[in-house]
Amino acid sequence: MKTYLTVLRIADYRILWVGALVSLIGDGASWIAMSWLAVTTGGAGSLTILGLCYSSPIVVGGLLAGKIIDRFSRRKLLVADCTVRGAVMLSVPLLALSGLLSMWHLYAVAAVYGLLKILPIGIIPTVIPDLVPKRHLSTAIALESIATNAAGLLGPAIGGALIPLIGVNWVLAVDAVSYFAFALAVLGMKARLDKPGHTVAGAGSGAGRGAWAPVVTFLRTDRVMLVITVAFTTFNVAMGMLIVAQPWLAHERLPGGATMLGILVGVLACAEMAGSVLAGLIPPAVRPMLRIGVLQLVAGAGLLFLLGAHPALVLVGQVVCGIPAAVLVVSSQAVRYERTPEALRGRTMTLMRTLMLSALPVGSVIAGPLLGSGQYTAMVLVMVVLAGGPGLLSLLFVRNAVVNARTSEPVGTASSR
Incomplete structure (x- = not known):
């Protein structure tokens, strides 16, 4: 502390x-x-x-x-x-x-x-x-x-x-x-x-501070940033599904009704807070994308505990998912800071967070019909794949990227790492 x-x-x-x-x-x-x-x-x-x-x-x-x-x-x-x-x-x-x-x-x-x-x-x-x-x-x-x-x-x-x-x-x-x-x-x-006091060198006329073109180009050409954007947006689709699954479980499968819903939401929030506290205490990783990929796989696997809808296992699954999810969020944000040019930082953070927040209702749209048709097991498996699967992107394509790889590189060359 x-x-x-x-x-x-x-x-x-x-x-x-x-x-x-x-x-x-x-x-x-x-x-x-x-x-x-x-x-x-x-x-x-x-x-x-x-x-x-x-x-x-x-x-x-x-x-x-x-x-x-x-x-x-x-x-x-x-x-x-x-x-x-x-x-x-x-x-x-x-x-x-x-x-x-x-x-x-x-x-x-x-x-x-x-x-x-x-x-x-x-x-x-x-x-x-x-x-x-x-x-x-x-x-x-x-x-x-x-x-x-x-x-x-x-x-x-x-x-x-x-x-x-x-x-x-x-x-x-x-x-x-x-x-x-x-x-x-x-x-x-x-x-x-x-x-910001400057624009991105070599970005051309699109480097104006209100333009989206240099931001999109940066995210598209920097492999690490592209993987983070795709992985976390997909992960938030799974979290949107979980938001729908919680009240459905409390009403249809688990005892306790509204009280159980409060417990489910509270346990997940506490797990995420514990993960955030832990993230601030551990030293930064030399190869953070390796850590991020492993954590995302663990978080996705934790949702497997929701299969069967047993009260204790559902709570355990939320803890196993929530703690590593919070740690990988902090780790990925540190990577974003290091790789994003200062003149693009505001727009890049805004665009990435907009995409990630917009993914939550997409998850709700996916989960609702599956639960409505009695496909709870299928819903959980889809959620597991969406939450954990993108961790493989980090492990397969950018696991060896070091945190300061972009420091001396112009925009568009970091993807070679």
């Missing part, structure tokens, strides 16, 4: 980390509040529409964010995002007080959230290398993952506890305050978080 304390003693990183953690906890609480408001006001149909508004705009948001994240000050973008989303969240309790709140207002709020969600998701990892020494980069990445997992546990719990105490609408006001607090925290940082 001394390593974590060392990183948290870096003032600007600590301010950013704490501010992001508070905001993420507020997001978790606000989703509980909005979903509860939707289901109690408009029933299951309203909840479905809300979910689509909440998650679907992330693809458009990712494309738009890539156009600005390397062109403008990251500090100003974070402050603007927090201010806009805070004001939008605050509009719900204000409209409720005036008696003007309708369901379409809630849908609009969810859509704005989904549209802007990718901005901090893309910006925060982009600026981490500018805030911490290189030797502590893995720990700083792990702390970001820990904050996300902790918020996933605490946010919904806090939201559920606050609803009967202060009312569902005012939980959204609390989230608005968390956004404004994050904006003030960013303004209090000494680091300016400026836009």
Whole structure:
């Protein structure tokens, strides 16, 4: 834990980390509040529409964010995002007080959230290398993952506890305050978080900071980055299937109903947090793609425990999957930092995270029909292949790639490693 304390003693990183953690906890609480408001006001149909508004705009948001994240000050973008989303969240309790709140207002709020969600998701990892020494980069990445997992546990719990105490609408006001607090925290940082100061040499006219062409070319020609993108996008399809499988198991196969669902979600979240903590304590690998490939195979194999739908084995399977999955996420992000040119870093991180997040609903689309037709075993096997199979890409094609292979290479030549 001394390593974590060392990183948290870096003032600007600590301010950013704490501010992001508070905001993420507020997001978790606000989703509980909005979903509860939707289901109690408009029933299951309203909840479905809300979910689509909440998650679907992330693809458009990712494309738009890539156009600005390397062109403008990251500090100003974070402050603007927090201010806009805070004001939008605050509009719900204000409209409720005036008696003007309708369901379409809630849908609009969810859509704005989904549209802007990718901005901090893309910006925060982009600026981490500018805030911490290189030797502590893995720990700083792990702390970001820990904050996300902790918020996933605490946010919904806090939201559920606050609803009967202060009312569902005012939980959204609390989230608005968390956004404004994050904006003030960013303004209090000494680091300016400026836009990149240069473009990629030799990238041609497409190297403008708002262009996607150099990013796509970089990901396509750098074999390591291509493998990471394909492997993690596919892995997230499997995780999207697991999100659907959890409530189905709790309702159809496992005892305990909603209580069991809470246990399933909680155990997976705890396993992922444990993996994030572990990732920050272990030294970086000389050949990280070898580690990543093995970890992804182990994570995929862990899902085999879901076969048979025995309660204890399902929980074990989620732990065996969740811990290595979190470690490989941190390891892969360190590789991405090393191989991505600084002028492309914002767009590259944004595009990769947009692809990975967009893969989650794809998994839901695959799992739903399989479970609906009684093909649970087939669903698990598909999930295992999607989660673990891409680990073979790392082992077969890039297992010997070293972490700093791209340091002295121009874009487009790293694939020879």
